[in-house]
Amino acid sequence: MTADLPRLTPQKEPPLPLPERHVLLCTSDSCRKRGARKVCKALRKALAERGLKRRVQLVPVDCLKQCGHGPMALVYPDATWYAGLERDDVPRLVEEHLEGGKPLEARLYRRAHGKRGEG
Ligand code: FES
DSSP, X not given: OOOOOOOOOOOOSOOOOOOSEEEEEEOSHHHHHXXXXXXXXXXXXXXXXXXXXXXXXXXXXXXXXXXTSOSOEEEETTTEEEOSXXXXXXXXXXXXXXXXXXXXXXXXXXXXXXXXXXX
């Protein structure tokens, strides 16, 4: 005896693209006061201009619990923390890390990555 289950139909749409990277960018109070919105806007624009919107998912998020060191960002899948990001950092962040896979040393969050970084 077979149950009356709904039939699954084959998908006609292409599968959703899976981003290669996610950038969680804090836009909460402390980071916003330090320029997070400018960074967010510049990053969104740079990703669009370089045709990376599908490969890199920018996600403005609430507080990442590292207030005072911002603007903060956390990039996955490599779990790279950034601190003190500025709008002028965006071109290198996109080119070197988000496209090239090499984190931007100058803005790495020291608390997460040792002496090399900020914060
Ligand atoms: S407000 Fe950005 S880490 Fe808390």
